[in-house]
Amino acid sequence: MTGRGSFRPEISLRVREALHGYGFILIWVLGFALFTALPLAQTFHYSVNQVTVTAASINLSFVEWANYTRALFTDPNFVELLVGYTIETLVSVPIVLIFAMIIAMFLNLKFRLKGVFRVIFFLPIVITSGPVIKELTAQGAASAPGIASLPAVVEFLEQLPRALRTPVEYLLTSFILILWFSGVQILIYLSSLQKVDRSIYEAAAIDGASSWEIFWKIILPSLSTATVVNAVYTIVTLSHFSENKVIRYIYDQTYDVQGGIGYASALAFIYFGVMIILLGIVYLFLMQWAKRKA
Amino acid sequence: MKQNAIRRYTGVRNRGINPQGFHVSQIKFYILLLPLSVVMILPIIFIFSSAFKPPDELFAYPPQFFVVNPTLKNFTDLFSKLSNSGIPVSRYLFNSIVITLATMAASILVSSAAAYSLSKKRFKLKRALFAINNLALMFVPIAVTIPRFLVIERLSLLNTFWVHVLPVLAMPVGLFLIKQFIDGIPDEVIEAAQIDGASDWWIYWRIILPMIRPAIATIGILTFQAAWNNAEISTLYVNDESLRTLAFYLSTLTTTATGANAVAGQGVAAAAALIMFLPNLIIFIFLQRQVMSTMSHSGLK
Numbered sequence: 001m002t003g004r005g006s007f008r009p010e011i012s013l014r015v016r017e018a019l020h021g022y023g024f025i026l027i028w029v030l031g032f033a034l035f036t037a038l039p040l041a042q043t044f045h046y047s048v049n050q051v052t053v054t055a056a057s058i059n060l061s062f063v064e065w066a067n068y069t070r071a072l073f074t075d076p077n078f079v080e081l082l083v084g085y086t087i088e089t090l091v092s093v094p095i096v097l098i099f100a101m102i103i104a105m106f107l108n109l110k111f112r113l114k115g116v117f118r119v120i121f122f123l124p125i126v127i128t129s130g131p132v133i134k135e136l137t138a139q140g141a142a143s144a145p146g147i148a149s150l151p152a153v154v155e156f157l158e159q160l161p162r163a164l165r166t167p168v169e170y171l172l173t174s175f176i177l178i179l180w181f182s183g184v185q186i187l188i189y190l191s192s193l194q195k196v197d198r199s200i201y202e203a204a205a206i207d208g209a210s211s212w213e214i215f216w217k218i219i220l221p222s223l224s225t226a227t228v229v230n231a232v233y234t235i236v237t238l239s240h241f242s243e244n245k246v247i248r249y250i251y252d253q254t255y256d257v258q259g260g261i262g263y264a265s266a267l268a269f270i271y272f273g274v275m276i277i278l279l280g281i282v283y284l285f286l287m288q289w290a291k292r293k294a
Numbered sequence: 295m296k297q298n299a300i301r302r303y304t305g306v307r308n309r310g311i312n313p314q315g316f317h318v319s320q321i322k323f324y325i326l327l328l329p330l331s332v333v334m335i336l337p338i339i340f341i342f343s344s345a346f347k348p349p350d351e352l353f354a355y356p357p358q359f360f361v362v363n364p365t366l367k368n369f370t371d372l373f374s375k376l377s378n379s380g381i382p383v384s385r386y387l388f389n390s391i392v393i394t395l396a397t398m399a400a401s402i403l404v405s406s407a408a409a410y411s412l413s414k415k416r417f418k419l420k421r422a423l424f425a426i427n428n429l430a431l432m433f434v435p436i437a438v439t440i441p442r443f444l445v446i447e448r449l450s451l452l453n454t455f456w457v458h459v460l461p462v463l464a465m466p467v468g469l470f471l472i473k474q475f476i477d478g479i480p481d482e483v484i485e486a487a488q489i490d491g492a493s494d495w496w497i498y499w500r501i502i503l504p505m506i507r508p509a510i511a512t513i514g515i516l517t518f519q520a521a522w523n524n525a526e527i528s529t530l531y532v533n534d535e536s537l538r539t540l541a542f543y544l545s546t547l548t549t550t551a552t553g554a555n556a557v558a559g560q561g562v563a564a565a566a567a568l569i570m571f572l573p574n575l576i577i578f579i580f581l582q583r584q585v586m587s588t589m590s591h592s593g594l595k
Contacts, residue, residue, distance in 0.1 A: 014416070020494045021415030025423065028408035031464035034445060036430050042441030106327060111320040119582050120331040125515055126574045127337045176333055184512060187585065188474070191508060195478065229474050236431050236467065251436050261440055268437030275432045 047265035060262075067266030078267060081246050082274055084166075089238055089278055091167045092178050096234045097227060100182040104189035105219065118190070124183035128237070181237060185230040192226040193219070224290035231282045239275050246271055338575070345369070345568035352560050368565035375547055375562065381535055383543070390522060390540040393458040397521040400459060402510055405468035406476075410502050412469070413476040414484055424473070431466040439530060446531055457531045458539070462520065468513045475509035476502060511584035518577045523570065544570060 011019075047067055049060040071078050107118050160168060171178075196219070204214050238244070250271065254264040339360075344352065346364040376383045411417075412424050442461060451457045479502065487497050503510065528542035544566040 017415060018417035021411045021417040021420070024411035024415070024494070024498065025408045028404050028464050028469065029423070031404065031460065032427070032430070032466075034449070035442060035461040036433075036438070036464060036466070037426070038445055039438035039441035040430070040433060042444065043438050046441070103327075103330070106323055109323065111323050115586060117327050117331060118586050120334050122582060122585065123334050123338070123578070125512070126519065126571075126578045176336075179330070179333060180337065184471070187508070187512060188471075191475070192478070225474075229471075232428070232431070233467075233471070239432070240434065247434060247436060250434065254436075254440070265437060268434050272433050272437075276429070279432065 043265045044269060046262050047269050049262050051260055051262035051265075053261065058261075063262070067263050068270065070263065071267050071270055077249065078246075078270075081249055082271070085239075085244070085246050086274065086278065087167050088170055089235060091171055092181070092238055093231055093234050093282060095171070095175075095178050096182045096185055097230055099179060100185035100189050100230060101223065101227075103182070104186050104193055105215075107186070107190055108193045121186050122183050124180040127180050128183070128241070181234065184233060184237075188226050188230055188233070189223060192223055196222050221290075224286070228283065228286050228290065231286060232279060235275065235279055235282065239271075341568055341571055344564045347561070347564065349561055352564065368561040372547070372562050372565045372569075383540075385536055386538060386540040386543045389458075389537060393455070393539060394518060394521040396459050397462055398514055398517045401463050401465050401468060401517050402513055404463050405465060405513065406472050406503060406506065406510065407498065408464075409469050409472035409476050410498050413473050414479075414481070414502075427466050427469055431470055439526075443530060451531070453532055453534045453537065455537060458521075458524075458527050458537075461527070462517075462524075465513075465517065465520075468517065471513060472506060472509050475506045479505055508585045511581040515578055515581050515585075519574050522573055541570060 046060070048062065048064060050063045050066075052059045052061075103121055107114060107121065200218055201214055204218060209217070240247070250264050250267045253267060254261060336359075343359065343361040343364075345368055346366070347361045348363055348365045348367065351362060412420055446452055446457055446461065451460065483501060483505075484497055487501055492500075523541050524539065525542040525545045528538035532538055547562060547566060
């Protein structure tokens with residue numbers, strides 16, 4: 001027992017802090033390694049193999065990148081779905097962010113029933129996951145198909161160049177659906193708006209700044225971190241949304257005779273790659289903007 | 295005098311910079327917020343109204359939003375199916391409740407502890423771990439189901455209660471969101487506590503957790519939904535009927551009702567969706583107060 005007394009002083013403060021840090025994160029790392037990292041590595045292994053499942057075992061035969069080339073160059077549906085997903089995400093993210101920001105700024109003001117409104121705008125958090133959205137999309141209530149077939153809208157869409165037509169049509173038909181994805185984002189914006197000291201606004205107003213200037217010069221820069229967080233969160237929720245077409249396709253391929261586990265794993269990794277690229281673009285764009293503001 | 299009477303009558307209490315009550319200038323907020331909040335509430339009205347729809351309204355084209363002739367038939371159908379099941383429904387319900395509560399508590403503790411460590415501690419692997427978490431955030435969960443099955447099999451967790459809880463403990467989204475909130479807590483608060491002799495555990499339990507209550511409540515709502523609505527784990531990793539969840543049971547009811555009985559199946563599905571949804575709404579109503587109230591005076595400036 002003398003060991004303890006003589007060892008303790010030798011642990012420097014820094015090492016001790018590091019040890020405490022590791023201690024707090026240990027369980028998480030274990031869970032993550034076992035149930036996420038390990039399966040991920042395994043999935044990657046599958047994606048470069050032809051996987052055949054028999055009753056007794058799983059047989060692998062190494063095929064290099066054949067699954068990937070098949071997905072990208074032979075599969076008639078996958079690339080089209082990916083492009084659709086990319087367009088939808090690029091349209092949705094700015095809308096969710098702007099909408100959430102505007103609503104958060106309103107909810108940060110003082111007026112009667114503000115508490116009720118805050119709850120209402122946070123409500124989508126129970127809508128977009130779980131049975132509600134499934135029921136809604138099954139009934140066709142999440143999109144507004146009627147809008148896209150209105151004569152005026154059809155005419156308007158035909159006027160647009162081809163490249164713009166899909167995003168605009170998506171925007172018109174699923175605008176409501178996009179709004180439902182903004183619950184947590186509004187909350188994050190609201191909480192960082194509340195950290196801004198109100199006296200800064202007053203000081204700016206006394207110095208003669210209009211509310212427009214206050215928005216661009218004070219509010220927006222103070223929301224830059226929250227915007228990055230929200231962008232990441234929006235992309236992730238949109239991409240993991242259970243009714244997402246790419247996800248459904250990957251899921252179908254897993255149990256398909258033509259596809260199989262190996263092929264589905266390759267699809268998942270390509271999807272993963274596209275998501276990271278999307279995120280990288282949004283992140284770089286926002287970081288550039290945040291840096292310029294700062 | 296007269297003006298005061300009018301003010302009192304219309305609810306206008308003062309005309310100062312910070313009106314306490316209603317003020318005419320606030321009308322523009324309501325004009326903007328009211329229609330949008332209707333949009334936000336619509337899905338909930340929809341789920342309620344479709345559970346009471348008779349078959350002809352469920353299949354009406356174009357779909358109707360509100361129920362015209364409300365009926366309880368969907369629910370009586372559902373309950374008659376429930377009473378025919380081999381295992382009492384209370385068993386599934388009990389499993390679901392225990393699993394959901396265990397998952398919520400455990401995953402909140404694990405993610406907030408990890409987030410505290412990643413946000414406020416200094417150690418070598420910190421940045422790498424957070425980067426890995428952010429990468430994992432991006433990965434589609436369904437693609438790892440089969441490899442995950444193999445891991446679970448090797449750990450001999452198949453057909454146990456733990457298989458419902460353990461795999462979902464390390465939730466990347468939870469860590470990501472909670473870390474962002476802890477980042478907002480100034481280091482000075484923690485340093486002050488350290489100087490006063492607080493241990494790490496004390497700081498985590500008494501300072502960090504109370505300060506991030508809004509984030510915890512948010513993650514609580516998200517985890518609750520993920521756990522409560524999870525039928526997948528019961529399908530994939532559990533063979534023992536008495537260890538499966540209510541979500542799984544209700545989903546079998548509605549999928550086996552296809553074929554000849556597809557029309558009635560839709561009604562039962564709508565009723566089941568409402569029953570599955572109600573706990574989500576209740577937990578939301580309970581936890582939203584945490585989210586909203588503490589946010590305004592969390593002491594972070």
